[in-house]
Structure formats: structure tokens, C-alpha cells
Amino acid sequence: MxxxxxxxxxxxxxxxxxxxxxxxxxDNAATTHICQPALDKINEYYSFQHATVHRSGHIAATENTNQFEAVRLQVAKWLNAEEKSNIVWTKGATEAANLVAHCLHHAFLQAGDEVIVSMTEHHASFVTWQQLALKYNFRLRIAPVDQHMKIDVDELKKLINKNTRVVVCCHVANATGVKQPIEKICQLVKAHANIISVVDGAQAINHIPVDVQSLGCDFYYFSAHKMYAGTGLGVLYTCSRVQEQLTPYQYGGEMVRSVSITRSEFNQAPFMFEAGTPNIASVYALSATLNFLDKQxxxxxxxxxxxxxxxxxxxxxxxxxxxxxxxxxxxxxxxxxxxxxxxxxxxxxxxxxxxxxxxxxxxxxxxxxxxxxxxxxxxxxxxxxxxxxxxxxxxxxxxxxxxx
CATH class of the missing domain: 3.90.1150.10 (Aspartate Aminotransferase, domain 1)
Known part of the structure; x- marks a missing residue:
């Protein structure tokens, strides 16, 4: 060859x-190298555009806010999300996994409920759900793999019951590189209106076209550094159906609408999930990377x-x-x-x-x-x-x- x-x-x-x-x-599954267009955009931002978003009203801040939200729309279209509000910025896939687990726990899970996590999961997902289950007394069940290192869909079916609330699986296994039967799994979960699907796409995003609506998952997340865009940024897709029922995971600036001595009113999604100043440069770098990839x-x-x-x-x-x-x-x-x-x-x-x-x-x-x-x-x-x-x-x- x-x-x-x-x-x-x-x-x-x-x-x-x-x-x-x-x-x-x-070692590209650990991280890919960053492309020149992304590097150029990071340098351009810090050299000539640096101002925060969603806060100040001066010209530089307003222009940044508009560009920042344009990238959210760009990523939504790239993933075929329903709306740009379905896209939440995180610090990486690990924070996205934690955000999803904690938000779903607060909104949907009670003692005695069950969460199914596949044997193939990265610690960011596996350990998070394991520790929440131990702390809040819901049951963690493990979906096994078959001889091909794929999640055994037949065994997964047997695990699903009236207490199942969440099914967590990866698109491509981090440890083996084996693509999982994610389409069948999402279809299986979708047949149960009360069960939520969470997909870790960190190892798939650079190798497989992703259409979240076609996939039918409720959550899908990945890190930008797995696809030539540099570190410090994660993308979390949250479907509208579930997003409306979630409460914030972290607290701070921007995610609130009003605060008094006794209570706080939270901002609308996706902003309620993005506490603090975001990694603006990395968002712009992702945009430059997508533009670059579109030309390839x-x-x-x-x-x-x-x-x-x-x-x-x-x-x-x-x-x-x-x-x-x-x-x-x-x-x-x-x-x-x-x-x-x-x-x-x-x-x-x-x-x-x-x-x-x-x-x-x-x-x-x-x-x-x-x-x-x-x-x-x-x-x-x-x-x-x-x-x-x-x-x-x-x-x-x-x-x-x-x-x-």
C-alpha cells in the first residue's frame, strides 16, 4: 500500500x-494534532478580537457574542440538531459526561431506578454513573460485550425493565476502536418512551458522519481535540424533549436570569448549562476546523x-x-x-x-x-x-x- x-x-x-x-x-485516539486554520483563528482572536461574550455591550463584546452564537448554529447544522439551542459548550467530553449524568439524576432518577452502562465505557462516563448510583441508591447495571467486543444487544434487551431510566453507551469504544451497534441500541431505547439514551461520540466524531436526529439519541457528546481543533472544548447535543426538563449542573455567571437574596431564576437553555466565561478561542478554533474540513x-x-x-x-x-x-x-x-x-x-x-x-x-x-x-x-x-x-x-x- x-x-x-x-x-x-x-x-x-x-x-x-x-x-x-x-x-x-x-496515538490519535488520545488526541489529534491541531490544524493550521484552527491555530490561525486562536491567534487572531487573542490578538485582535479578545472580549467576553453575552455580558458587555461594547462593540467588541457584541461582535464576539454574535460570532460565538453563529458557531453554535454552525455546529448544530453539522450534527443535524433540531435547533442551535440543543448545542451546549463544555470543557470537554468528560465534563459533558458529568453534566449529563448529574442533570439526569436530579431530573429523573430516584432510589430503586436503574441505569444501564455498557462494559465499553470510558471512565468519564462509567465512574460518574457508578459513583452517583452508590450515593443516591439507584441501581447500575452493566451491558456486556460479545466475542467481537461489541455491546451485546440481545443481552441489553434482557436488562431493560420497568425500572430502567437511562442507557449509556459509546459510539466507538475507546479501548478497542470497535464501532458499537449504536443504531440498534438507540432504536431499542427509543421504543421505550420513559428511557433516555446517552451516547459518547468522542472516538467516533473524527471518523464517522454524525446525524443526531437520524441516530435518535437524546444526548451525544465529544471533544474538539479529537478532531483537529485543539483542547479545552467539548460539544454536548441535548435533545429538546429532555432538555426542557433539566436543571443546571453548575452555578455562576451567565447561567442566571435574576438573583435575589432568597432565590435565583435561571437562564434558558443552553445558557443555563454554561456557567462562567466560556472558552471563546476554542469555539472559534472549532469553527475554523469545520470550515477547513468542509473544503476537504x-x-x-x-x-x-x-x-x-x-x-x-x-x-x-x-x-x-x-x-x-x-x-x-x-x-x-x-x-x-x-x-x-x-x-x-x-x-x-x-x-x-x-x-x-x-x-x-x-x-x-x-x-x-x-x-x-x-x-x-x-x-x-x-x-x-x-x-x-x-x-x-x-x-x-x-x-x-x-x-x-
């Missing part, structure tokens, strides 16, 4: 690779990504010592174990060879411990990943075998 010219051209929009032309960066041949790049993943898996399968965790539906990442080796040792030696991967439990200990208590090695791709980087990884693995 040879890297196409259009991939090389796409990669040139990321200054990290200009400074590090020999980089073998295969995304279908072609995603096809290349899929072919590169198939190439990677085929190369890994040549080693009998390697066990790949999952068998199909890999999206952006794949995890494996090397027989008799601890994952951390593999990662350390690969790093010394100039190959960047993620090793360990991947913030998904319940799942990874069921796979391999020594952790796994995760290789993750992006549209700018070169075939040469995969070849460098494979050559490094060959050297590991010689070392054995």
Missing part, C-alpha cells in the same frame, strides 16, 4: 508534522482511513504472538496484546524506536481487565496517518520479536 498524494497534501495542514517530518504518531474530500479521506486500518490489521495478523481484541468494525483504532509482554514494556520500547502509541487500560479498566490484566497496546489513526508510519510500527514489532 502506498500513501496517496491527497493524504500527503492533507497532512501539510498540520504544523506538528512540518517540525517533526519523521514522526510516527499513532472527506469521503475520500475516510475511505483511505478504512483501507489503512485494514492494512494495519493484516500486518499485525502476521505475528502469531499478537492477539487483536475484536474481529470487525474497527474505526480509527485497534488494540492488541503481545504474548508474554506487559503492555507498558511494549509501549516503552516502541517509544524508544520513535513510534508513539497508547498502552495500558485506556481509561476503561473494567473492559480491559476482562481482556488482559497487563493492559493492551492501542494503535490509532487519523486521515493524515501515512502508510509509512504503519510500516515503521510493523518493523518495530519485528525488532521486538527478535529481542524476545
Amino acid at each position: 502506498v500513501t496517496p498524494d491527497y493524504v500527503v497534501s492533507f497532512r501539510q495542514n498540520f504544523p506538528y508534522f512540518t517540525k517533526n517530518p519523521d514522526s510516527c504518531y499513532l 474530500a472527506l469521503t475520500q479521506l475516510r475511505t483511505y482511513e478504512h483501507e489503512l486500518m485494514q492494512y494495519l490489521i493484516a500486518q499485525l495478523k502476521q505475528f502469531p504472538e499478537i492477539k487483536i481484541h475484536g474481529s470487525e468494525g474497527f474505526c480509527g483504532a485497534v488494540s492488541f496484546s503481545l504474548k508474554d509482554w506487559h503492555a507498558y514494556d511494549v509501549g516503552e520500547i516502541l517509544a524508544q524506536m520513535g513510534v508513539a502509541v497508547r498502552t495500558g487500560k485506556h481509561c476503561a479498566m473494567p473492559l480491559v481487565d476482562s481482556i488482559n490484566t497487563n493492559g493492551t497496546v492501542r494503535v490509532s489513526l487519523a486521515a493524515y496517518t501515512l502508510v509509512e508510519e504503519i510500516d515503521k510500527l510493523i518493523n518495530a514489532v519485528k525488532q521486538l520479536r527478535e529481542f524476545l
Whole structure:
């Protein structure tokens, strides 16, 4: 397999690779590199536009408020949300997961109710729901995975009962890179009017087109740094049906309409969920990234990504010592174990060879411990990943075998 010219051209929009032309960066599921248009927008904002939003009435602040809300509309259209008010800015997917869990607990859950969380969940979701269940005496039930590392929909069906209030699952599993049967799960949940669906899209957003209305989920969230836009910003989609019944998660400026000595009246959504001064620069950076991506041949790049993943898996399968965790539906990442080796040792030696991967439990200990208590090695791709980087990884693995 040879890297196409259009991939090389796409990669040139990321200054990290200009400074590090020999980089073998295969840790994109942890974070992607930021594109030049996003960097330019951050610099432009802090150099020439810096003023807060939604507060002051002077020209710079008003212009920023208008632009800030225009980006909210842009993201709503990009996700095919019903209204721009369905889009809530957070500091990242972790804060979004916490916001959803706490808001749903206050609005919908009582002692004895049940929340189903899949075995595949990131700690940001899994631990949050676990701790709330312990504190408020509702029951946490775990949806298992099948032999393909996919949420077992049949077993999920068996878990749903009259006490079920929320079903939480990821679009693509952080620890394995396996795309989950999210369409079937959302359809299943939607058939129960009293159950709410929450989808973690952090690992899907850079690889799969997302249409939240078509998906039929009630909540969907992701981090901007997973899709070339830099850190410090999360996007949370909240459906209108559920949003109207929620109360704020945090308190502070902007999220209130009026405050007296004895009571406070809260602002309308989405502002009631955005306490404090937002990360304006990162919102603008996300907008610049979306504009940049709109100019790219995304279908072609995603096809290349899929072919590169198939190439990677085929190369890994040549080693009998390697066990790949999952068998199909890999999206952006794949995890494996090397027989008799601890994952951390593999990662350390690969790093010394100039190959960047993620090793360990991947913030998904319940799942990874069921796979391999020594952790796994995760290789993750992006549209700018070169075939040469995969070849460098494979050559490094060959050297590991010689070392054995």
C-alpha cells in the first residue's frame, strides 16, 4: 500500500508534522494534532478580537457574542440538531459526561431506578454513573460485550425493565476502536418512551458522519481535540424533549436570569448549562476546523482511513504472538496484546524506536481487565496517518520479536 498524494497534501495542514517530518504518531485516539486554520483563528482572536461574550455591550463584546452564537448554529447544522439551542459548550467530553449524568439524576432518577452502562465505557462516563448510583441508591447495571467486543444487544434487551431510566453507551469504544451497534441500541431505547439514551461520540466524531436526529439519541457528546481543533472544548447535543426538563449542573455567571437574596431564576437553555466565561478561542478554533474540513474530500479521506486500518490489521495478523481484541468494525483504532509482554514494556520500547502509541487500560479498566490484566497496546489513526508510519510500527514489532 502506498500513501496517496491527497493524504500527503492533507497532512501539510498540520504544523506538528512540518517540525517533526519523521514522526510516527499513532496515538490519535488520545488526541489529534491541531490544524493550521484552527491555530490561525486562536491567534487572531487573542490578538485582535479578545472580549467576553453575552455580558458587555461594547462593540467588541457584541461582535464576539454574535460570532460565538453563529458557531453554535454552525455546529448544530453539522450534527443535524433540531435547533442551535440543543448545542451546549463544555470543557470537554468528560465534563459533558458529568453534566449529563448529574442533570439526569436530579431530573429523573430516584432510589430503586436503574441505569444501564455498557462494559465499553470510558471512565468519564462509567465512574460518574457508578459513583452517583452508590450515593443516591439507584441501581447500575452493566451491558456486556460479545466475542467481537461489541455491546451485546440481545443481552441489553434482557436488562431493560420497568425500572430502567437511562442507557449509556459509546459510539466507538475507546479501548478497542470497535464501532458499537449504536443504531440498534438507540432504536431499542427509543421504543421505550420513559428511557433516555446517552451516547459518547468522542472516538467516533473524527471518523464517522454524525446525524443526531437520524441516530435518535437524546444526548451525544465529544471533544474538539479529537478532531483537529485543539483542547479545552467539548460539544454536548441535548435533545429538546429532555432538555426542557433539566436543571443546571453548575452555578455562576451567565447561567442566571435574576438573583435575589432568597432565590435565583435561571437562564434558558443552553445558557443555563454554561456557567462562567466560556472558552471563546476554542469555539472559534472549532469553527475554523469545520470550515477547513468542509473544503476537504472527506469521503475520500475516510475511505483511505478504512483501507489503512485494514492494512494495519493484516500486518499485525502476521505475528502469531499478537492477539487483536475484536474481529470487525474497527474505526480509527485497534488494540492488541503481545504474548508474554506487559503492555507498558511494549509501549516503552516502541517509544524508544520513535513510534508513539497508547498502552495500558485506556481509561476503561473494567473492559480491559476482562481482556488482559497487563493492559493492551492501542494503535490509532487519523486521515493524515501515512502508510509509512504503519510500516515503521510493523518493523518495530519485528525488532521486538527478535529481542524476545
